[in-house]
Amino acid sequence: MPGIENKTDAQWDAECDARTLSTANIILNDDKRWNAAKKAAANLAKETSDELNGLLKIAGKASKVEGMKVIGKAD
Numbered sequence: 001m002p003g004i005e006n007k008t009d010a011q012w013d014a015e016c017d018a019r020t021l022s023t024a025n026i027i028l029n030d031d032k033r034w035n036a037a038k039k040a041a042a043n044l045a046k047e048t049s050d051e052l053n054g055l056l057k058i059a060g061k062a063s064k065v066e067g068m069k070v071i072g073k074a075d
Helices: 009-028 031-059
Strands: none
Touching: 009 031
16 A cells, blocks of 8 residues: 555554653643643552452452552652
């Protein structure tokens, strides 16, 4: 087919990673977006922790997840 480039998986991955890093850089330099992302991350971490605690309880394993922390922007 014309117009479709023949790229390796590694080339596609590199382009995707470059776009991801570009977006991350934009977010890291925009305080409003950074703060919103931190808040969303904290909510997602809590939801994930609660779900994991439930799974561990059902499995008869440890009943509490510890050590989860949202990491802030470097000072």
